[in-house]
Amino acid sequence: MAHISRRNFLRTSLYTSAVAGAVSPAFTFANDGPAANDKIECAVVGIRGRGGSHISGFINDPRTVITYLVDVDEAVGQSRCDQVEKKQGFRPKFVKDMREAFADKNLDVVGSATPNYWHGLSAIWAMQAGKDVYVEKPATHNLFEGKTMVAAAKKYGRMCQVGTQCRSNPALRDAMKFMHEGGIGKVDFARGLCYKRRKAIGALGDYTQNIPGSVDFNLWSGPAIFTEPKLTRQQFHYDWHWQRLYGNGDSGNQGPHQLDIARWGLGLMRHPNKVVTYGGRLGYQAERKDPTYVDAGDTANTEVSVFDYGDKTIVFETRGLETPDIDGAKIGVVFYGTEGKLVQVNYGLCIAYDKQGNVIKEFKGSSDQFHFDNFINAVVSRDASSLNAPILDGHLSAAMAHLGNASYYLGEKNKVSVDTLCKEMEKIESRDDNKDTVLRTVEHLKANGVDLEATPLSLGPQLKFDPEKEEFCDCCAYAKDQLNREWREGFVCPSVDEV
Numbered sequence: 201m202a203h204i205s206r207r208n209f210l211r212t213s214l215y216t217s218a219v220a221g222a223v224s225p226a227f228t229f230a231n232d233g234p235a236a237n238d239k240i241e242c243a244v245v246g247i248r249g250r251g252g253s254h255i256s257g258f259i260n261d262p263r264t265v266i267t268y269l270v271d272v273d274e275a276v277g278q279s280r281c282d283q284v285e286k287k288q289g290f291r292p293k294f295v296k297d298m299r300e301a302f303a304d305k306n307l308d309v310v311g312s313a314t315p316n317y318w319h320g321l322s323a324i325w326a327m328q329a330g331k332d333v334y335v336e337k338p339a340t341h342n343l344f345e346g347k348t349m350v351a352a353a354k355k356y357g358r359m360c361q362v363g364t365q366c367r368s369n370p371a372l373r374d375a376m377k378f379m380h381e382g383g384i385g386k387v388d389f390a391r392g393l394c395y396k397r398r399k400a401i402g403a404l405g406d407y408t409q410n411i412p413g414s415v416d417f418n419l420w421s422g423p424a425i426f427t428e429p430k431l432t433r434q435q436f437h438y439d440w441h442w443q444r445l446y447g448n449g450d451s452g453n454q455g456p457h458q459l460d461i462a463r464w465g466l467g468l469m470r471h472p473n474k475v476v477t478y479g480g481r482l483g484y485q486a487e488r489k490d491p492t493y494v495d496a497g498d499t500a501n502t503e504v505s506v507f508d509y510g511d512k513t514i515v516f517e518t519r520g521l522e523t524p525d526i527d528g529a530k531i532g533v534v535f536y537g538t539e540g541k542l543v544q545v546n547y548g549l550c551i552a553y554d555k556q557g558n559v560i561k562e563f564k565g566s567s568d569q570f571h572f573d574n575f576i577n578a579v580v581s582r583d584a585s586s587l588n589a590p591i592l593d594g595h596l597s598a599a600m601a602h603l604g605n606a607s608y609y610l611g612e613k614n615k616v617s618v619d620t621l622c623k624e625m626e627k628i629e630s631r632d633d634n635k636d637t638v639l640r641t642v643e644h645l646k647a648n649g650v651d652l653e654a655t656p657l658s659l660g661p662q663l664k665f666d667p668e669k670e671e672f673c674d675c676c677a678y679a680k681d682q683l684n685r686e687w688r689e690g691f692v693c694p695s696v697d698e699v
């Protein structure tokens with residue numbers, strides 16, 4: 201590991217808290233791995249939910265040690281430090297501001313499992329400080345950040361892996377190879393599914409008292425508008441996913457896994473030419489048995505986007521209410537080929553069928569660890585081309601969610617009848633039967649008690665996008681604000697030229 205300077209771990213203050221006798225497995229091998237003081241030093245930033253998997257990913261790898269845990273919530277941070285101390289035999293340093301960790305020259309790697317709107321800045325700041333980065337999906341909260349992240353990885357020669365871990369799972373890798381070698385014939389259409397039940401998050405209100413006292417709300421807000429601290433949702437953590445100031449709805453949460461697989465399967469290393477979306481945040485009135493109920497979320501829980509790539513189409517369906525599967529998949533992708541179908545059923549299972557519906561082949565195997573291993577291998581080899589989910593892929597896949605949401609947000613007030621929706625969608629060029637997809641969506645909503653006359657679906661404009669320039673075409677220039685955000689002083693994302 202020539203690129204990582206040797207350092208005398210045992211002399212650093214970080215290790216003074218090591219429990220006597222509790223020598224961690226990370227320090228026991230003398231002959232079968234790198235010396236302890238050659239270990240790759242890691243920080244995990246944002247450690248409540250998914251950050252726990254980053255901690256495991258690094259702890260399970262004998263080449264790495266966790267020297268920093270970073271969270272703006274002190275309570276979350278100290279409790280994770282306790283866990284890591286027990287597992288690796290010494291306590292990582294806890295800091296609330298990621299910049300303190302990034303300033304440490306001994307730090308090599310940053311895992312970022314912060315909320316979406318922090319992904320871009322955390323990764324860019326880390327790369328500018330010379331660190332390699334494993335950043336969670338969606339790689340970005342908006343498309344602007346993605347362009348800078350791609351440029352930063354190149355400029356600073358950093359490894360930047362995105363947390364779309366299916367990219368490293370044998371089930372997916374083998375299935376994609378099979379399909380790319382013609383296993384189901386010619387394939388030019390994929391349907392991605394994010395059918396994941398999401399309940400209402402509580403009525404819109406003032407829940408400022410629910411901001412935990414252990415949280416630094418200024419740092420938590422970061423690049424998003426500072427709401428002086430005012431909280432409009434009941435639950436502080438996690439439910440930010442359903443408020444667009446911070447999250448991207450489920451098409452930009454669970455969605456990027458399946459959007460990424462759809463794009464990968466169709467071999468599309470570029471943005472779409474056009475996108476149109478219809479949807480709504482529907483069904484919670486019936487769920488609460490209150491026709492006036494409005495929850496604190498403002499992202500769609502029902503969303504269908506049609507991505508036009510010229511000679512290929514991806515349709516992406518998000519459903520947050522109870523729904524049956526399609527071909528055995530709820531959170532998956534169905535690829536339609538001239539000779540059959542390939543269904544990604546889950547993260548560890550894909551099934552190929554012939555035209556008669558007989559199973560041709562099954563593909564199995566998954567583990568989160570594979571993706572972390574792939575990242576650390578690249579950190580060691582310095583070969584960015586060996587990353588299974590490099591930042592360019594993460595950027596392209598997250599951008600699909602952003603473009604889909606852009607059409608939805610712009611058309612939010614354009615409420616349409618089922619009839620009009622069918623007619624408008626029939627005009628959209630696609631390899632799908634657009635009308636059939638509308639009618640399936642309508643049937644699903646009705647089955648969940650949605651009154652489409654009282655709460656109709658919205659239809660967005662079909663937006664034309666220039667995949668090379670990464671901006672909307674002139675006719676859709678009015679949509680450009682959807683590609684960026686209002687940045688807050690002190691937390692401004694640099695542009696490609698500024699990075």
Ligand SMILES: NC(=O)c1ccc[n+]([C@@H]2O[C@H](COP(=O)([O-])OP(=O)(O)OC[C@H]3O[C@@H](n4cnc5c(N)ncnc54)[C@H](O)[C@@H]3O)[C@@H](O)[C@H]2O)c1
Nearest residue numbers: 246248249250271272273313314316336337363420437438
């Ligand atoms: N790859 C996957 O399968 C997968 C699974 C779950 C979540 N995720 C992604 O991981 C991210 C985190 O999701 P979660 O469910 O853990 O969310 P969460 O809200 O439960 O946890 C986020 C944590 O980040 C902390 N945080 C916020 N701003 C911070 C900052 N500036 N510096 C340090 N810490 C900060 C919060 O205090 C909290 O502890 C999301 O972007 C999500 O999309 C990925």
